[in-house]
Structures are given as C-alpha cells and as structure tokens.
Amino acid sequence: MNIYIQIAYLVASILFIIGIKKMGKTKEARSGNQLSSLGMLIAVLATVVQVEAVSLVEILICVVIGSAIGLFIAFKIEMTQMPEMVALFNGFGGLGSLAVALSYYWLNSQELNANIDAITGTSTALSIFIGGLTFTGSIIAFLKLNGKISGKPITFGGQHLINLILLLLVIVASVFAVMYQADSTYVFALVALALLLGILTVLPIGGADMPVVISLLNSYSGMAACATGFVLNNNVLIVSGALVGASGIILTQIMCKAMNRSLINVLLGGFGQTVSTDGGDADEIQVKEVGVEEAAMLFDSASSVIVVPGYGMAVAQAQHVIRELAEQCEKRNIDFRFAIHPVAGRMPGHMNVLLAEANISYDKLIEMDEINGDFQNTDLVFVVGANDVVNPAARENPQSPIYGMPILDADKARTVIVSKRSMGKGYAGVQNELFGYDNCLMLFGDAKSTIGKLVGEMKEM
Amino acid sequence: MNIYIQIAYLVASILFIIGIKKMGKTKEARSGNQLSSLGMLIAVLATVVQVEAVSLVEILICVVIGSAIGLFIAFKIEMTQMPEMVALFNGFGGLGSLAVALSYYWLNSQELNANIDAITGTSTALSIFIGGLTFTGSIIAFLKLNGKISGKPITFGGQHLINLILLLLVIVASVFAVMYQADSTYVFALVALALLLGILTVLPIGGADMPVVISLLNSYSGMAACATGFVLNNNVLIVSGALVGASGIILTQIMCKAMNRSLINVLLGGFGQTVSTDGGDADEIQVKEVGVEEAAMLFDSASSVIVVPGYGMAVAQAQHVIRELAEQCEKRNIDFRFAIHPVAGRMPGHMNVLLAEANISYDKLIEMDEINGDFQNTDLVFVVGANDVVNPAARENPQSPIYGMPILDADKARTVIVSKRSMGKGYAGVQNELFGYDNCLMLFGDAKSTIGKLVGEMKEM
Amino acid sequence: MTTESLIILFYILVLASYLGFELITKVPPTLHTPLMSGSNAISGITMVGAILACNELGYSTFSKWLGMLALVLATINVVGGYTVTDRMLKMFKKKK
Amino acid sequence: MTTESLIILFYILVLASYLGFELITKVPPTLHTPLMSGSNAISGITMVGAILACNELGYSTFSKWLGMLALVLATINVVGGYTVTDRMLKMFKKKK
Amino acid sequence: MRIAVLKETKDYENRVALTPDVVKSLVKKGFDVCVETGSGLKSSFSDQGYIDAGASIAKNTKEACQSDIILKVNSFTEEEVSMFPDASVCISFMYAYTIPEVLEVMKKKNISSFSMDAVPRISRAQKMDALSSQANLAGYKTVLLGANALGKIFPLMMTAAGTITPSKVLIFGAGVAGLQAIATAKRLGAVVEVTDVRPETKEQVESLGGRFLTVEGVEAVKVEGGYAKEVSAEFLQKQKELIQEKIKDADIVITTALVIGKKAPVLVTEDMVKSMKTGAVIVDMAVESGGNCEIAEMNKTVVKHGVTIIGESNLPSLLPINASQLYATNISTLLLHLADKDAFKWEMEEEITKGSLITHKGEIVHGFTKQILGI
Amino acid sequence: MRIAVLKETKDYENRVALTPDVVKSLVKKGFDVCVETGSGLKSSFSDQGYIDAGASIAKNTKEACQSDIILKVNSFTEEEVSMFPDASVCISFMYAYTIPEVLEVMKKKNISSFSMDAVPRISRAQKMDALSSQANLAGYKTVLLGANALGKIFPLMMTAAGTITPSKVLIFGAGVAGLQAIATAKRLGAVVEVTDVRPETKEQVESLGGRFLTVEGVEAVKVEGGYAKEVSAEFLQKQKELIQEKIKDADIVITTALVIGKKAPVLVTEDMVKSMKTGAVIVDMAVESGGNCEIAEMNKTVVKHGVTIIGESNLPSLLPINASQLYATNISTLLLHLADKDAFKWEMEEEITKGSLITHKGEIVHGFTKQILGI
Numbered sequence A, B: 001m002n003i004y005i006q007i008a009y010l011v012a013s014i015l016f017i018i019g020i021k022k023m024g025k026t027k028e029a030r031s032g033n034q035l036s037s038l039g040m041l042i043a044v045l046a047t048v049v050q051v052e053a054v055s056l057v058e059i060l061i062c063v064v065i066g067s068a069i070g071l072f073i074a075f076k077i078e079m080t081q082m083p084e085m086v087a088l089f090n091g092f093g094g095l096g097s098l099a100v101a102l103s104y105y106w107l108n109s110q111e112l113n114a115n116i117d118a119i120t121g122t123s124t125a126l127s128i129f130i131g132g133l134t135f136t137g138s139i140i141a142f143l144k145l146n147g148k149i150s151g152k153p154i155t156f157g158g159q160h161l162i163n164l165i166l167l168l169l170v171i172v173a174s175v176f177a178v179m180y181q182a183d184s185t186y187v188f189a190l191v192a193l194a195l196l197l198g199i200l201t202v203l204p205i206g207g208a209d210m211p212v213v214i215s216l217l218n219s220y221s222g223m224a225a226c227a228t229g230f231v232l233n234n235n236v237l238i239v240s241g242a243l244v245g246a247s248g249i250i251l252t253q254i255m256c257k258a259m260n261r262s263l264i265n266v267l268l269g270g271f272g273q274t275v276s277t278d279g280g281d282a283d284e285i286q287v288k289e290v291g292v293e294e295a296a297m298l299f300d301s302a303s304s305v306i307v308v309p310g311y312g313m314a315v316a317q318a319q320h321v322i323r324e325l326a327e328q329c330e331k332r333n334i335d336f337r338f339a340i341h342p343v344a345g346r347m348p349g350h351m352n353v354l355l356a357e358a359n360i361s362y363d364k365l366i367e368m369d370e371i372n373g374d375f376q377n378t379d380l381v382f383v384v385g386a387n388d389v390v391n392p393a394a395r396e397n398p399q400s401p402i403y404g405m406p407i408l409d410a411d412k413a414r415t416v417i418v419s420k421r422s423m424g425k426g427y428a429g430v431q432n433e434l435f436g437y438d439n440c441l442m443l444f445g446d447a448k449s450t451i452g453k454l455v456g457e458m459k460e461m
Numbered sequence C, D: 001m002t003t004e005s006l007i008i009l010f011y012i013l014v015l016a017s018y019l020g021f022e023l024i025t026k027v028p029p030t031l032h033t034p035l036m037s038g039s040n041a042i043s044g045i046t047m048v049g050a051i052l053a054c055n056e057l058g059y060s061t062f063s064k065w066l067g068m069l070a071l072v073l074a075t076i077n078v079v080g081g082y083t084v085t086d087r088m089l090k091m092f093k094k095k096k
Numbered sequence E, F: 001m002r003i004a005v006l007k008e009t010k011d012y013e014n015r016v017a018l019t020p021d022v023v024k025s026l027v028k029k030g031f032d033v034c035v036e037t038g039s040g041l042k043s044s045f046s047d048q049g050y051i052d053a054g055a056s057i058a059k060n061t062k063e064a065c066q067s068d069i070i071l072k073v074n075s076f077t078e079e080e081v082s083m084f085p086d087a088s089v090c091i092s093f094m095y096a097y098t099i100p101e102v103l104e105v106m107k108k109k110n111i112s113s114f115s116m117d118a119v120p121r122i123s124r125a126q127k128m129d130a131l132s133s134q135a136n137l138a139g140y141k142t143v144l145l146g147a148n149a150l151g152k153i154f155p156l157m158m159t160a161a162g163t164i165t166p167s168k169v170l171i172f173g174a175g176v177a178g179l180q181a182i183a184t185a186k187r188l189g190a191v192v193e194v195t196d197v198r199p200e201t202k203e204q205v206e207s208l209g210g211r212f213l214t215v216e217g218v219e220a221v222k223v224e225g226g227y228a229k230e231v232s233a234e235f236l237q238k239q240k241e242l243i244q245e246k247i248k249d250a251d252i253v254i255t256t257a258l259v260i261g262k263k264a265p266v267l268v269t270e271d272m273v274k275s276m277k278t279g280a281v282i283v284d285m286a287v288e289s290g291g292n293c294e295i296a297e298m299n300k301t302v303v304k305h306g307v308t309i310i311g312e313s314n315l316p317s318l319l320p321i322n323a324s325q326l327y328a329t330n331i332s333t334l335l336l337h338l339a340d341k342d343a344f345k346w347e348m349e350e351e352i353t354k355g356s357l358i359t360h361k362g363e364i365v366h367g368f369t370k371q372i373l374g375i
C-alpha cells in the first residue's frame, strides 16, 4: 500500500478520535461531527485513489445511489423520528459489514479458490455474525420505534434457551465455514443464523428500552467494522471500529445508568422489560424526568430564567444553593429573576424571608402581577418546591378547589423544570397537570441536594 | 518473536496505561504505581525468556548491580531530596537509551558490517540525541537542586545562538552517521553534541524552575525510549515511551500553569529565569503559596479544621461559600469549627452577624478563650481574611503596636492556610510573621472566589 | 495473516478501545442521541472495505455484487448518519 | 524497516500519545512529583532494549559492553524509580 | 354606588378601612367614595391624600353614612348603624356573635352586612383574608415589642468585652402570626423554639429555622379547615410539662394560640411566670380573647414576678400604615367580588358570599353566628 | 483592697458597674467587693445575686463608700466624692471636662480617678473599651426603637393582600454604633443607606450589606486615632445636599455622628424634617451632645411636622442586662490592669494608665481634660 494512503488513513483515524472527543461536549459537538465526517471523506478518497480506478464507474454509481438515499432519508424525517433513523442507518452499516466480509470470503473461497487463513477466517466469520445481528436487530428496533411493530415486549417461553442454542450453532457454523471453505452452505447458514439471532434478541425488548438497544447495536456495528478491518488488514477500520465499539459500550452503560438499569441486565438476555415504576399516586399524569446534567445544559443554553420558589424550597432550605445557581447564571449573562407568588410558602412573605437570608437582592424578586406577562418570553422556568401556585387548574378548571386563585403562568414558558421530591401534592391537596405538560420536565429529589448537584454541573461546564 | 512474549508485552503496555491513569488520582496513585511496576516486571521477564539465556549470566549480573544501586539510592535519600533523585534516575534512563541505541548502531555498522536502513538509522540517531540530552540535562538539574552547582541561572551572551548552531550540528551529524555508517566519527560527534546541548540548555535555568525542567526531561526520556522502540521494532517500548512522552508533556504544561509560565516560554530557550514576583511590600517575609487544588487536598486529608474569619471575609462577602465549605467538610466527617476572635472585623459581633446570615449554627462558633487550647491538636486552620487577630507578634513582640492583644493561636496548628488577596496589612497596619511560618501556606485571591473554587475542587474529589 | 501482524493490529485495537472508553466517560444525556448517531456514522467506515471489495473487474461475480451492495449500504450509513447528526446538533445552538 | 511496518508503529505511537494526553488532563499539584517519578520509572522500559542489546556472546565487543552499561543504568532507573515513587505515595495516606 | 369610610372609634385603633391608593382604584372603577374627615390621620394618610385620590371628605359620621356601602375596620356601633340609610350594606371585622345588640339595629334598618373575619379561608379568597394579613403584621410587631422590652439583645455577639449569648424566644402557636414571629425573631438572631398542637406545623417551623418542640407520645390533633379544634386533655397536660421545662430558660415568650370562637387556652400559668428569669418578657397575642397567659392584662404592660407581660390587644394597629394598606386591599377585593359599581350581585350560594354575609336585608343568615347566638 | 459599687443616681440610668459574675471573679482574685443595696435591680441583678457571688451589701451610699476603690457607670457627684475616704481611687465614665466642680472635691480629698471614656483606643485596650461596648449596644437598640415607632414593617413582603415595600433606613455615621445599626436594620430586612465623613467606612458599610452614599468631589477627611476630626465646610455642604435628596424617601433616619469633645454636627435641619414623609422616624443618638437633628429633644420622643423624633440620651441603658455585663467586664479588666488585690501599680508612663488617669492624688494629670478646662 502506498505510504501516502496509509498516512491519509492515520489522519482519518485521528480525526475520528478528535471528533468523538468533541461530541461529548455540547458546545463542540457539532464541529466534532464535522471533523469526523472530514475524516471519513479523507479515508474514502484515499481508498478510491488506492484502488486506482479499476472499477471506478461502479464505485461511483454505488456511492451516488447510497448518498442520494442517505440524504433523502436524512432530510425528509422529522426531528421526532431521529432515534428510529439512527437505528435504520445502523442496520445498513451492519449489513454493509456483513456484505464486505461475505464478499471477501466468496471471492477467495469460491471465485479464486484461494485459502483463507484461520485468523482472517475467524475475523470474517465474526464480521458476518456481528454485522447480520446488527442488521436485523436494528431493523426490529426501527420498526418498534416506528410503531410498525408493537412497542410492547414480545416474549415467549424458553427464549433464552433458544438464543443460547442459536449462539452455539453460530460458533459451529463459523468453525465449519473456516474449515471447509469450498462448501458455501456453512457461510450461508452463518448469515441466516446471525439474522435470526438479531430478530430474536431484540423482539422481546420493550419500546422504552430501545434507545439502549440501539446504542448497543451501534457499538456492535463498530465491532463489525473492526472485524472487517482484521479481515482486510486495514488499520483505519480497526481504529474507528474499536473507537465506536468502545465508546458505544460506555455510552450504553451511561444510558442504562440514567434509566436505572444495569448493563449486564441488558447485555445478557436480561434484555427484559422495564418495570413500570410510575404507578399509584401520580394518577394519570405522565411526566418526563430530567437528569441533573441535562438540566444544567438547559440552564446553560437559556438566555432568560425565572425561578418560582415555593414551600418546598423552604422545607429543603434550598435558598442558599439557589443563590449559587443565580451566580452561575449571572456569570453566563443569563437574565435571572424570581417570581414570587403572594401565597407561596406557608406564611405571608415566606419566600421573602428566605431569599433575603440568602442575600438575594430585592430587585430580583418580582411580584406575580408584574412578571406574569413575561413567562411566555422566557426560555426556562425553574419551579423549586412550588406546586399550587403554578397549578394551571386554578385558571382552567372551575371544579378545582383552587379555581379562581391567581397563579404564576409558569406553564407558558418555553421549558419548565420542576424540582420536587416526588409527585406529592401541595397544600391544597390537588393534582397539578402542569407536571404532565409537554414543555415540563421533572427534576426529582430534595431541592437542596439536586440544585447543589445542578450547580456543580454548571460550574464544570 | 514468540506470540506469548508479544502478548506479555501487550499486557505490560496495558498495565502501564492503567498505572498512569491511576497515578492521576490521590487515592489510587499508589496502586497505580504498583500496577505499572508489575507491567515492567512482566516486560522484563518476557524479554529474558525471549533472549533464551544466550548471555543470561551477564544480564543477571547487570540487573543485580543496577537493582542494588537503585534500591540503595531509593532508600537512603531523605524525603526532601525526592526531586533531585527523580532527576538522577531520569538521567540514568536517558543514558541507558543512548547506550542501547549506540550499541545497536555499533553492532550493525562496525561489528557486523550490516547496513542500517534509513528509518532505523534515523530512529537510532534520535534515540542517541534525546538520550544524551536527557542525561546531561538531568545531571545538571540534579546538581542544581543538590546545591552542588549554584541554583542561580547561569547565563552568558548569545547562548540561544550557540544552542541553535549546536542543534544544526546535531542534525548534520545524524545525517552523516546514517549515511556513512562505516565511519564512527559522526556517531561519536552526535553523542558529544547531545551531551553538550543537555548541559547548555539546562545550565541557564534557575533552581526554582527545575521541577518543570525535570518533568520535561522526563518526557524526553520517554521519547528516547520510544525512539529505541522504533530502532528495535518493539511495541512495548513504543507504547510506554509514547505514554511517558505525552503524559510528561501534559504534566509539564500543568506545572507551568501552576507556576504561571507558558510552556512555550520554557520549551524554547525561554527556559529563562523566573521573574521574582514577591517584592516590595512583603518586606522580608518569605511566603509559600498554595493552589486551590492542593488546598482542597489538604482539606480532604484533614480530620479537624478550624476556620478563623476576619474582616476580609466580610469584605469579600465570603460567608456563604464558607458555609458550602463547611458542608463539604461535614460530608467527610471532618470536625469543622469557627474560631471567633472578639475583635475580628470592624464592629463588635461583625463575624456573628455574617455567619448567622449564612445560616451557620451558633454552636459551631467558638470563642477565643475556649478554642485557643485546641489549635495545637488541629490538622488545618483556615484563616479567611483575618490578619491582626492571628498575628503572633501580639504574643511575642513587645515592640508591636498590637502587643498584649489576645490572639487566636492559629500558628500552633499543624498546617495553616491563609486566604487573602495580597500581602496587605490589617487594621493595625503591621506585618504578620505568621505568613512566613513553615506551616503556613498562602492562598491568594479574593476570599469569595478562591473559596468558591476550593469548594468546587472538593466536590469533584 | 501472520500472528506477528495480528499482534500489532491487536495493539491498535486495544489502544483505540481504551481511548474510546476514556473519551466518553461523562456525556450529558442530551448528547446521547447525537453521539450515538455520530459514532454510528463513523462505523460506516466499512465503506472503505466495501470499495476494496468491489474493486474487481466485471459485474458478473457474486462477490462483486456483494461488494457493491455493501458500498451502497455503507454510503447510506455514512452520508445519512452524518447529515442527521448535524441536523440534531444544530438545535443545540444557544438561542439568543 | 519497511514503511508498512513503520506506519503501523506510528499508529501505535499516535494512539498511545493521545491516550497519555487524555489520561493526565487534571492532576492535582500534590501528585506532580510522584507522577513524574512514576512515569520516569516507566521510561526505564529501555531495560527491555538493553537486555536485547547485550544478548551477544562474549564480553569483548564494544556493543556488548554498551548494552551491559545500558542494562545497569536502566535497571537503576526502573528499580530506584518505582521504589522512590512508592515511598512518596505512602505519605499520601489519610491521617486519621 | 357610594362607598363610605368611617373613622374608627375604638380605643387603640390606628387603622383605616381604605387607603388613598385603594380609593383611587375604586374611583376608577366607577364608585363614589366618601371618607369621614380625619379617618386616616393615625395611619399617616391625610384628608388631602384622599381628596387627591378622588374621594370626597365628609365632615362627620352622619354625613359619611349617607352612602350605599359603609366600610370600617372594627365592628359598627349601634349609634353608627342607626345613622345608616335603610337597606344599605356594611362591611367590617364584625365578630358578629359578640354584638347581638348591633345585629338588632341592623334588623330594624334592613341592613345587609358582611364580616371580614368570616371570609372563608379558601384559596381563591386569600386576597380578601384580612385575618391573615393582620395576623401577619401582628406576628412581626409582637417580636419587636418583646425585643424592645427586653433588657438584652437578641443575637449572639462575641465582643472584646465578652460574649453575649443569644436570647431564647419561645413561641406558642405557629399559625400565620406565629410563623411571622418566628421569622422575625430568627432574623434578629434569637434562638427560637416553638410549640403547636398541629403536627404539620413542625415542618413549617423548621422551614423558618425554628426548633419545634414536639409533645411526645400523644396522638395527633384534629384539624378542621385549617383551624385547630379543641385538643385532648392528655395532650394539654403533656404540653404543659414540656413548657414548664422550657419556659425557665426563655427570655421572651410569645403566645399566639387561638381557638376560634372560644376562650383562648391558658398556656402560661402564674406558676410558670414565677419560674421564669427576672427580666424576661411575655407577649400575649391572645389577650383579647382571654389570654394565653393567665395574668396578662389587656392593653397593659405589667411587670409581675419580675417578668414583663405585654398585653396589646390590637397589634396590627401598631403598624397602621401597612395594616391599613393590606386591610384596604382585602376589603376592596371582597367588595369588588360582591358588587360592581351599580349593584351587589347577591349570589347567595357562592361560597365567599355565603361565608361572609352575616345579615341580609336585616335577617341574620350566617350559620356560625346563628349557632353561637343560639338562634 | 475593697471595691465598692455605687448605685446609679442619674435619671434614665438602668445599668450597674459590676455584675454578679464579674464580682465573683474579682472575689476569686482576692478583692473584697461591696455593693450598695439595690444597685442591680434595674438591670435584673438582685442583691441576693451579689451576695451569692461573694459580695457584701451596703445599706446606703455612705456605707459603700468606705472602700479603696469605688466604681460606677456614670460620673460621681460632688456629694458622693465627699463621702470617699481620703486618697481612694474611683473609676467611671467621668467625661471629666464636664465636671470641674467634682474635680475640685477630688482635689480636696486626694482622690485618684480613672475615666472609662478616656481609655485609649489601642489594640491591647480593646477589652477595656467601654465606649465601644456601649456604643455597640446602642446601635442595636436605636434600630429597635426606630422600628417600633414606625407604622410600617422593615422587610419586603409579598403577600396576597399586596406587596409591602421594604423600609428605607438612612444612617449617619458608621462608627461602632452606626455599623451595628446597619447590621441590625439589614437583618430585619430594611434597605440601608449610610453616610460618613471617613472614606474608609465605605468598605465596612458594604461588608454589612449597606449602601454607602459617597459625597462626590471633595477630598478625603482627615482621621486621627480612629476619630473623625472636624471636616471642611465644603464637604459638609455637599453632604447636606446629598442628604436633602435622600432624606425625602427615608422611613427611618438614625444619626450617630459625634466628634469627640465638641458639639455634635447638625446633619438634619428642621427644613429637612419638613421634607420627610409623614410617619417617618428619626432617632438621634447624638442628642446628649447637642443632637445631629436640630429639633430633637433630649430624652423625649416628639412628633414634629409629622415625623417622630426620638431623643434617647442613654440608649445602652435600655439594654441594662447586656450593657452592665459588658461594662463590668470593661471596668474590671481596667482595674486588674491597674492594680492587684493589694495595691495599684501606678505605672505613670504606661499608655493605658496615662490615658485614663484623670486625677492622681487629687491633682488633675490628664492632658486632654486640662486642655479643655484650660488649666
């Protein structure tokens, strides 16, 4: 191989590395993605140069077709369909790896009748297996997210046993395919098994777990690429495949943690259903949770923030950490104010006493009537242990015991984050529908400790 | 090469990586060092197995001699001599690399009359150059720290020019050594030049900058090992050399930052003198500065802390961050109290007002008379913007205008950290000798912002 | 392939994997989807393999067709993946 | 050495260097000296090279003597380095 | 419609029913407002201020009374009511069950009357809740009175001349007034301890930095509509023991424990007073309904057994400016809820109307009042 | 030696020179202590308390005076001094230059006297600095008096019945008393603005959360030994303009500006008072030395032009328990510095002795006093 091409591959690898690194930070993610695509371009061009136009036309046609389809899908889809698209692309990638490996195998074993050595053979089998599994698994995930297949986990008795048997068959088929290369039955059996396993392992998983599965399959497709690299003895494939494989695994783990599930649980057939944790007292309200890190990012990207303190702030004694939050926001030139509801807390002026204790300047505290018009132009409202005073039922539901009480129109803001410990009710003992609104995210936990962590995150950003 | 040996090398490389990673964290550093030494053992054993006892006796003798010397030095020296020892070892390592490369060169070019290809030749030259430079540079650093040579920067006119010329000569010698391998003059010239350059580049640097230089030379010795790896086509050498080289550079940079100097400044002949920043108003008092991170570590490892607040805390309005500090300490079960001097601040009860505002419980505030006996059993005293009230002159110097005023015996604690903006004086306008005491470290900067950072560090630990 | 070169490739594998681990140690949840999507696009590097695979004369052989199929699929993965990721990331710009 | 194998070694070099950078991004100042000392010990890996270099029969040749010198020096670096580092790190234990 | 503001006649009363600001807003809404001369003087609002706000000034009560709606802070006297036009409407703190004679006169003149103290404490009526708004101010004032009468300072102070230990404030009852008292005493730096019969107040007290004294080993107290109902004898006994223990160290004792419609419970007995430190202070906020302290005297500050006992019956009135402001908002919000500029709505089944209407065209229609008066 | 504590005779004086705690420590050190009966009553210290602490009780002043050292808070009267034994020593707040007659009597009886107000304000004498300790308490009390007289509350309060804006407190002088006043007013939630002639007080004021009103465009004021010296007419003019502007919005004005040994500067003129809001309050801490407010009246609370003007001359005395505690520590520390149980040291060149000794064996030796009396 030409040394320049090798160097191009090296450069591409480095670009991938830097790209991945940057994609872990909000501010640099986009440029990271661009760098990595640049790396890809370099790698592809280098390869095209390397093959010295032997079959340039076909290559060109294929690339054009692929690009057209890719671009079409990428631009057509709605933002809400992103996760399923990722699954689909991932599936294509997996199938691609399978095809490359199979092509290599076929070329050598059937067409050239050359012998493939054990190491290369093993790599080929791995590549086929992982690629196939990734393909069908991703397609199932795609269909589930798409709603074409029920999002409910589809289970049947003994599925773990069946999967285990299939896996054993995969190994057998691989060994035979490497040993008896002249007979193509084995390799096709391998392909079929891989495809089947992909379907069977993903089918039983509930729709809610799909993101984790996709992330894992993504990691697999990286490994498939890596295996292909071993087949073709190509470094850039190995580096980028390994990179994707490893970072994918870590990402999967992070996502599992965020969902409170263990990776092992997902990796081994555990792959089971999520236990539905929100029951009982939340009645019908479906809420979206948010983590501390994401909340921190939301703060970071807001340009105006209004804090609505309530009795929960007093209970948690969170006034001091809120002052820190204010300092963090002011550092970022975020417009930061407090909306004080006249009956927030349990005594007149309750919030005033506490916020004064925390040394928050009087002119940051805005009365309800004055600030109510501003909510709709506000990026982010942070409700800290308030409940009744932001309950839209007071405006909208004549049956509610608090109907007629003036409230803070927090719900009108672009995004609302609510810090409270649970779905517990407020003084008036009524359900708050705001928590189920589309623009509302719940940050569960004691206000003092969660906001403390939030501030910690912001400091690091 | 035997595959098991290769695998052993791979394992050793991984152990080095994990070891280095762990050495960046206080709690794991020791186990990290042990892992890395395990890696070294594996690599050495694998190599010994590989050479198949061709010259086992000599090897054994050399290893025994080297080990004996190493252990002797390592155990004999005082803790305070650590940095110079590191320099010495580093020098030996550099010379070792030089010797290996030279040996290889000699063997092939002179003894076997084989030809060394260009790549290997370049690597050899690099290895010799870097190794030689590292050796003499380290030795000079060692002698400077040791006091055998004056710690003062030794400068002479045109030294940058001379260094540049020498560098050019190095290149010339290298090229010739590779091209005319039969003639050993060039390679010896290269050795001589490398040794000379090491002396000349380090000699002009002041003793205070030595740690940075050693770190840099350490990084160089890693590079030398790496170059040797290229010479011998040995992966473990490359991996560990690169690892040491890269982490050494980063470490150097971190150290530069901590010293407020730029790496470029050090890397290019800038290597110059530090500008002595403490002049003028500090009179003769020589103080030791401490950084936020190190202060955080001191807090982390203390089991009892007393905070002495003074007027500067009031000016900086640092009471709220101090509460956070208290919370961090309490989380670690550190005994945390405040020593309130009766005239701290500018009005009676000044500290009480502020600490009450920050919601610090009354029973954490201890009167002077009650707490004065406890200082000597306290790990860490944190003086925040106090000055006169901890000035030992009040106890010891009858000439001082504050003589006779009772003070807090902060100086009796094991370690004292003082947070203030500068060497500015307090209300009484007198110098405070405490700041120059052996157990006293200055944490310069506005109390609120430095303590804020300190708390940030502690949260991350 | 010789074990010699296998070992070297293994070095690369191990180092790259470790690096992957190190790089993605603390990603905020908002970035999970784009990161997934972006690294997915990278795994489309099989495109390189695909190009090599269809570098045969003639369309007649199975392996050639497979190679071309692989190329189309990998290209979709690469092009679609990068574009979608970019679209997602555009939304993260600070609204002012 | 062939350029082929040079490139592969280069991969290893680059990946290892990048990893080194990533690993040591935020070390507290207290660890500066032990870290320096510890990684210095690692650079004593030339010991491996030295063993290879003195793997010749007879003491007579210059290269052999050089190899043995290298071995002694590298051993000092390795053994002394690790021991000193360990001594330093022992002091970091939490006093209770 | 024409609204009249009468001058308060009760002793120790400094408030006024409407302030110029509120008058202005009512005038804007189309009401005529007439203020009896000198009504606002004691709360620093001059006649001129009212005139500027658009009100007319009546020379005397009689002249003022020639209105459709008559407002006051305290309950109307027989004399005043007899001056009202027939079928007019009046609003004030009536505590109707305490003034059957006046109700008689109202009956004769077909007067409709609303009482501020009877406004139901529901979420949507919070803006009309004068009991809360006045209790809140009272809670602040009670601490200031206590602090001012004490020969010590509140906060901990470490000075060159020695350390002054913080004062200990013991508060009975964590209702609206009690909570504000806690907040104010904490702000000034005192150590605050609180006892209440309602267990949910523990969290509220702690949210303000107070220490809650829990009466151990007794079952919880029933709460109805936010008010504490009569509690068990066992509880009161245990509470008493706890208090006896704690009161010895207290520098200031503030009692706010009311049980509506009944005599206030005796929480501080004479024996307890005797056990207190010389120089300590008791402020009894319940003195008007009999006093939580056995030996408190209404509207007097007395020193008994070395303890200063303050028995102000009308604490909000000591902050007349703010108290009038808040009361004026309360009463005008109620008025605007009940009527527009042309007429009253008389939605008899609406909760607030129903809760606060005492007499309607002369007839007593208020359940609780009827019940107490035995009608 | 025997120490006597005399009962205070001055009006409005509630303090006592020694408290039982301090008596106990003096007794421990070997002194005899004798307390005139009833001395501690007004500050809640009973005779029994002193007896328990080891003192004896003297039936009357005469009996008490038969001692070596005689202590008091306020300066001694001619009558008292005439009862002293020959060559005895006495200590109190003498303000010696104001009582030449008494000094005469002392001369006759060879009395040595130390004055608490003359103790030099050096670091090592801080524990004896009664001026500071008393000023500190006065600063706290002045805010409480003002807050109590105001018809509003201090803090911002957003309630269902409307928002109460925070009170504005304007403080003149950021000495010891002024700073404590700032801290106390801030604690209670007021918005505090402060003016002082010494520029270094800006930082101190801000350290307590107050806003400093800088008099622009005038050079800094000279300060000597921590005290403000007379300031330029230009400064005073500019300051006046600033005050005229700010005083209109103030709810409470507290003046603490003293210039030692001189009549207090007039900072608040009658015109300014007229421009203030009805219901506002002025507390003049300098009323004893002429008053910073032109129309303040000593020991009276008057309402003029709608503004309540409080002129308490003896604020620390309103916190007698703490004030006595601190004073007792101050005076006993001075005493122990000057003497042991057997005799005085008479180190005439020592700074504290030199600074505070007014008469020595009858002769006036105190420079500043001599200077003012023109001797």
Ligand SMILES: NC(=O)c1ccc[n+]([C@@H]2O[C@H](COP(=O)([O-])OP(=O)(O)OC[C@H]3O[C@@H](n4cnc5c(N)ncnc54)[C@H](OP(=O)(O)O)[C@@H]3O)[C@@H](O)[C@H]2O)c1
Pocket: A309, A310, A311, A312, A313, A315, A316, A342, A343, A344, A345, A346, A347, A348, A349, A350, A384, A385, A386, A387, A388, A389, A390, A419, A420, A421, A422, A423, A424, A425, A426, A427, A428, A445, A446, A447, A448, E123, E126
């Ligand atoms: N201000 C007054 O004068 C006054 C007087 C009496 C009654 N009220 C009434 O009190 C209510 C005040 O409304 P509000 O919105 O302030 O309070 P709220 O409606 O009572 O809601 C408080 C919320 O705080 C949450 N919370 C409690 N502890 C927390 C902690 N440690 N960390 C985080 N969250 C915590 C609770 O949810 P979780 O349990 O899920 O955490 C609860 O839902 C109104 O209904 C008002 O009418 C007011």
Ligand SMILES: NC(=O)c1ccc[n+]([C@@H]2O[C@H](COP(=O)([O-])OP(=O)(O)OC[C@H]3O[C@@H](n4cnc5c(N)ncnc54)[C@H](OP(=O)(O)O)[C@@H]3O)[C@@H](O)[C@H]2O)c1
Pocket: B309, B310, B311, B312, B313, B315, B316, B342, B343, B344, B345, B346, B347, B348, B349, B350, B384, B385, B386, B387, B388, B389, B390, B419, B420, B421, B422, B423, B424, B425, B426, B427, B428, B445, B446, B447, B448, F123, F126
């Ligand atoms: N309490 C009273 O009643 C009273 C009254 C009058 C006088 N005094 C006198 O005041 C003194 C009090 O002693 P003290 O130890 O509390 O204070 P101090 O001796 O006056 O020292 C205060 C120190 O704080 C530092 N500082 C100022 N601003 C700072 C900031 N933003 N961040 C960090 N440090 C800051 C200053 O050093 P840098 O400039 O280097 O930062 C200064 O050395 C005593 O001498 C006492 O006699 C007390």
Ligand SMILES: NC(=O)c1ccc[n+]([C@@H]2O[C@H](COP(=O)([O-])OP(=O)(O)OC[C@H]3O[C@@H](n4cnc5c(N)ncnc54)[C@H](O)[C@@H]3O)[C@@H](O)[C@H]2O)c1
Pocket: A346, E121, E122, E123, E126, E129, E131, E132, E135, E172, E173, E174, E175, E176, E177, E178, E195, E196, E197, E198, E201, E225, E226, E227, E228, E239, E256, E257, E258, E259, E260, E265, E267
């Ligand atoms: N829903 C609303 O909007 C609203 C408005 C105002 C008040 N409230 C609620 O109404 C309740 C009563 O408030 P209030 O200030 O009028 O109370 P209150 O004046 O009736 O009583 C004061 C407090 O004294 C307590 N108390 C009674 N007997 C006692 C005893 N023996 N020992 C100790 N404490 C005793 C009561 O529990 C109460 O907390 C509170 O819960 C308050 O939060 C609700």
Ligand SMILES: NC(=O)c1ccc[n+]([C@@H]2O[C@H](COP(=O)([O-])OP(=O)(O)OC[C@H]3O[C@@H](n4cnc5c(N)ncnc54)[C@H](O)[C@@H]3O)[C@@H](O)[C@H]2O)c1
Pocket: B346, F121, F122, F123, F126, F129, F131, F132, F135, F172, F173, F174, F175, F176, F177, F178, F195, F196, F197, F198, F201, F225, F226, F227, F228, F239, F256, F257, F258, F259, F260, F265, F267
């Ligand atoms: N070294 C010590 O230990 C010690 C002890 C106590 C006090 N001091 C210092 O002594 C100084 C005086 O304290 P004090 O309380 O006795 O002061 P003070 O009673 O003499 O005066 C009060 C304040 O009024 C100010 N003032 C004077 N004229 C004014 C005017 N026209 N307008 C506005 N303000 C005016 C003064 O500057 C002073 O700040 C302070 O600096 C204090 O910190 C020092």
